[in-house]
Amino acid sequence: MRRHRITGLLGAIALAAGTLAAAGPAHGLPRADPPPAEFGTDWHDPLTAAPPVARPPTRSCQVTLAEAQFRDFTPYRGDYAPPAACGAADWAAVVLRLDGKVKGRQYDRLGHLSLGGVEILRTSTPQPSPDGITWSVEKDVTRYRDTLARPQPVEMLIGNVVDDTYTGVIDVKVTLTFYAAEGRTRAPDTPDRVLPLTHPLITTPRNTERLLAEVYATGSGGGCEEYWYMTTPAGAPYSCTADGGPHREVRVSVDGRLAGIAAPFPTVWTGGWSNPFLWYVTPGPRAFDVQPIRYDLTPYAALLNDGRPHRIEVTVAGLPAGQSGWSTPTNLLLWQDEARQVVTGALTRHEESDPSGHSRWTPAGPGGQHRVDTEGAHRLTVAGYLNTSRGRVDTTVTRSVHHTSAHRWTEGESLDALTATWTDEESVTHGPTNTRTDRTYTMDGETTLGAGDRLRTVLSLGDRADTVTLRGGRTVDASRLDDRYTGDATYTANVPRDQRHAVATTSARHRLYGSQAPGGCYDRTVGTTQGTVTVDRRRC
Secondary structure, three states: OOOOOOOOOOOOOOOOOOOOOOOOOOOOOOOOOOOOOOOOOOOOOOOOOOOOOOOOOOOOOEEEEEOOOOEEOOOEEEEEOOOOOOOEEEEEEEEEEEEEEEEEOOOOOEEEEEOOOOEEEEEEOOOOOOOOOHHHEEEEOOOHHHHHHHOOEEEEEEEOOOOOOOOOOEEEEEEEEEEOOEEEOOOOOOEEEEEEEEEEEEOOOOOEEEEEEEEEEEEOOOOOOOHHHHEEEEOOOOEEEEOOOOHHHHHHHHEEEEEEOOOOOOOOOHHHHHHHHHHHOOOOOOOOOOOOOOEEEEHHHHHHHHOEEEEEEEEEEEOOOOOOOEEEOEEEEEEEEEOOOOOOEEEEEEOOOOOOOEEEEEEOOOOOOEEEEEEEEEEEEEEEEEOOOEEEEEOOOOOEEEEEEEEEOHHHHHHHEEEEEEEEEEEEEEOOOEEEEEEEEEEEEEOOOOOOOOHOOOOOOOOEEEEEEEEEEOOEEEEEEEEEEEEEEEEEEEEEEEEEEEEEEEEEEEEEEOOOHHHHHEEEEEEEOOOOEEEEEOOO
């Protein structure tokens, strides 16, 4: 893996191609004792400030989906059958849980789990302590009811390398817990069909009345696309270059026509920014919960309902031609009109701005800093209608993405800094209902290599989203997410682990308000010092 000087100090972080939900502190609540002066050979088990997955108070059944030890790139394969005691398929909720453990020395690894070809989990792993860690991942997978209702083959992979140096064997167990719909607890609205996009040509049911795509897009696999947000245009004296710089956009097309755009989330994995001490206990937003990008493709449903195969493709704009480094597994979620064999309609509008994505390199003066300023933007509006059994339903989808960043570095890259903001604004009008979601992702950090090879990283990350649903012009639902991380970590590079004299403070605060939050309000802060949890505060 070709890396710049600072990130290369830890060697290649080989994230193998293929929610951490609030994993409880394995060593109890924050202790009154002062934290150690520096990191030792063990630290608190990984946890996030995110809320636990909601579970209804109904009878439940559990199925083991996978149980494996990952030492190499051999996938686990097994068979799944739905439980018989909690309903035939109309469950109130289905919760996936991964329990993992690893000890010794190991890099972060990327993993995926699929059921009948449908990807239901994409996750990464924490880096272990010599004494070993355990962690848990939880995810609500109720929306995959169609897949879960039938026996399916299971495939899971967390690609790993185990040798004399990297000794960590990743040991995991994955279960599904099904909650029955009974009494006042009813089954939620879920897709009638879930189709994996394993081939660009796909034929959908002819009575489809709503169509979403979800793309688990990750820049990973080692190499520069793992740090796509820091690449520089060709010609700039930096170790990770891309022809057009760092602007990326994840696009969906139908029969060659652009159907959806989105800003990728700038995930920082648990070895990111050259400093694993930032992430040993508190990972950055989404590092263990790789959430898919969702696109509403309903305006194209009439075209797809003709009974013939159509080409649906996912691409990453800005990725240099012929270069690998992105994974984009995709599922199609479809709702069908049970009262119609065929739902007709038309695509009525397709308006696209000229996509922009340009970087300007300003060379460093004597003893100064190089700088790359990047800006990119794109806007797409598509509209169509369907003649459903309930009458004509019009759908209009507008999405606008924008990215600005300033990347600074010195000769030799002993200083490397980035300040960046991505916005992704989406409006979906479906009949009388309009849902608007405004997303903002931020990254502001600097890594320096100073005297005595002391490497310091100071970094803040943000993941924010505001969603409002209107019906007939009146607000019927609203939610706000604000997930923030800050960290400051220093260690001595290029020495054995026991000579690094590492220190770090981190803080993760997850706030969620509105219909998506337990009780309408959730606010938790987790703070650490030298791997010890010093703050675990809940406000709501």
